Amino acid sequence: MAEKTFGNKTRTIFLTLNATLLFLLTIGIGFAAGDSPPDATRNLLTIEAGSIDLSAQDRRFRENHFGGFWPDGGYFQASLQSLIPLGEKGTLTLEPVFNSDDNEIFLRRGFGHLVLSNTFLEVGRNSLWFGPGRHGALIMSNNGFPFDMVRLGSETPFLLPGFLARIGLLEAELFLTQLEENRKFPRPNLIGLRFQAHPSDRFTIGLYRVTLFGGDGRPSVTASDFLKILFGKPNQPGELEVNELAGVDLSFLTPLEKILPGHQLELYLEYAGEDEAGYLPSRGGTLYGLEWKDARRQFIIEYANNHVSGHPNFWYNHAIYPYTYRGNIIGHHMGSDAEDLYIRLVPFSYEEWGYGIDMDKENTLSDAPSGFGCLPKPCVKERWI
Template identity: 30%
Template sequence: MSKQLSHRRLAPLSLISILLSFGMVSTLASAQNLYMNDLKLKADLDWLNTQGVTQISTSTWPLTANEIKRALASADAATPAQQQVLQSVQTKLAKNRESLVSASVGLYAQTDRQQLPQTFADDQLAGQQASVQLGLSERDWEFNLQANLKNDELIDDNSDVSFEGSYIAGTAANQWLIAGKIPAWWGPGNDGSLIRGDASIPVTGITMQRDQQSAPTSQYLSWVGPWQYQLFAGQLDDYEAIPDAKLFGARLTASPWPWLEVGASRTFMWGGEGRPESFSSFGDAVLGTRDNEATAGNTDDDPANQLAGFDARLSLAPLINVPAGVYAQYVGEDEAGGLPAKNMYLLGADYAADIYGKPYQLYAEYADTRSSGESRGISYDHFLYTDGYYQQGYPLGHALGGDAESVSVGGRLWLDNRNFINTKLQYAKVNQADEPINQAFPDSDTLTAIDVAWEHQLRPQALVTTRFWAVDSDTQSSDIGAAVGIELKSY
């Protein structure tokens, strides 16, 4: 059973004062070879993709600077709106040089947001957070150290200081190996991923993926098109049901045609205190054999808590010259006939255009994390790993957790090169099986939320972010909240 959230300790006032004297920050510095989950960058690339200007996968994060450059090399921006968004991405990449030292300091503050559903790159989960970041980027390796001082934490990790966003990475033969505490995202969704999202604190571990996603040069494999893989191995923090439980995952994507991207993903929890950690047990988990074969007398016959599924995105611009796309994802908690079963589903569509020369994007997304349409307490749960598919009570998959239904509509508007607005309206039924392991939404509830964020580039190295939201709940009092942050960077 996941532990209940407790009262947070006040952060040391002296350290807060030092950090405040430098400024405010909310995300990693952007001048780097590896780009962690970044809503504005994803929105830029998604808009260009939907318009048919670029072809780059945004369904697997982190992204690499070299892959973005590869996609931009063939970009054809014909309209002022296309040129504006393309310039936004190019400006971000222009900060990268062969050798670069980056630093940032700052603070983010917000009112209580216990009921507000998370979305992509929504990682500010403390009432007040001060951060210091120092990074070094070379052509073939990269180092980033980020220390975060938190007060009034939404996710209780038993510490006022954390190091989310810290990593060391190196590249060779078009492969990146990354070790650290970084977020992930697997899937085409705007608001959620059914199998690897970023609602929880990042899992500490090792990630491996390609640098540039170019198509195979072999005449027999060139039909695969641009492709990517990502492998992950890490250890969960504060997993009380089975301490030291490990998380492994693999994802593969390919674009055989400019209008289609397909992906397959699989994760499993394995090992930990009291569980078998032999080579044969790991092999069974990797191959998916002996799944659900445990008996009352021998739980070792079930080697892991496994999830697997598929996703796809269809872009209409290359097909019929319409700047829109549709996408879908399904993930199973079980297996039947070699395919996922007891499935969760995600469906969505988006549209990208401009009005009076200002780019905008609209999307609609439906997610169902029940088990094939039924609330049975199975999704993101397991009879051995009883803390479920969560870390510190927050989902490793979709941000709403298991046995939820959600409909959301959202919009993004680029007012100019310095102002970006992101909005979302969401209706969700959460935790319908009333499972206490879901600390994001510990009770069955129905929520209606509106969420508006504004990003203003005050100066080239100073970014101001503001956010306002309102959440209506069937079981809790209505919540109206706000947040503000400023980040200052130096290269």
């Protein structure tokens, strides 16, 4: 989706190449109260209208869209995102959504954000995204419904004191949430840590680790147990068995001024897996991509693969703690034991307007028998989106 933002106005038109999609038009209009002083409430109204023919399906999952679905037939959705200042240190974000599919209004996002010095505390419902991927992320994305959580982290990048400043600018964040009741062991906890370093203005490296633990029907977790889960040896069987995953991501930005003035090229990579081999990810999945752009044009190609030879449907599955929320995968939308190829082209954009063409091909690599599952969607061999 091509999007340009200037001041408080955003207008978006996008075209998706999809055999089942007849048309979809999205328009976002931003506005603020009065003469738009810096402390004014900011609002963005987004309206989607379209018609979709899903043949025999009543609805189809909508990737990277907060756990949403495409309904069969006519479609209308309106969302209002409001950013409300709370004094000099805080903001409140609210995003109610209306869907014509069920004629209901629900709160997709709603959270308070407080900044003290260079540390932020965030409480409420929001989504997370770990890594440089444009179309997917192996461990943490907005593919599922937003979490009700507590977040703590650095508001802006910072330097460590003394000789440690040579590491470069750093970012850090910690989050804790409780997942839904409707699962094998209700209401487990999900905790995550992420660190990101910028050794230079062209190179970025990120490290992260997430852990699912506890829940109804599982042994209670004491303070010492919590520290063992957070810092101890991962994925140990027994009463403190958890589902732990970790990953690393890299991105490298290359200006192309000498060849193409105003153009830049970014290469990026994410590697993640089960955090069980000496604190290092194993049985890993990979995501890598390339983005070329200038002021008016953009090209992205991205490929992801989480096939583990000899271990069908290994990713996101777990006997106690499957890596899902409200039935949707928390990580990459392609599912378990799959590959995904994404291509996006924005041939032209100007001021407030732009358009883009997207192609996404998913391919399931599993030969598991029917019923083993691709979690949570059926084991189709190939799908174009």
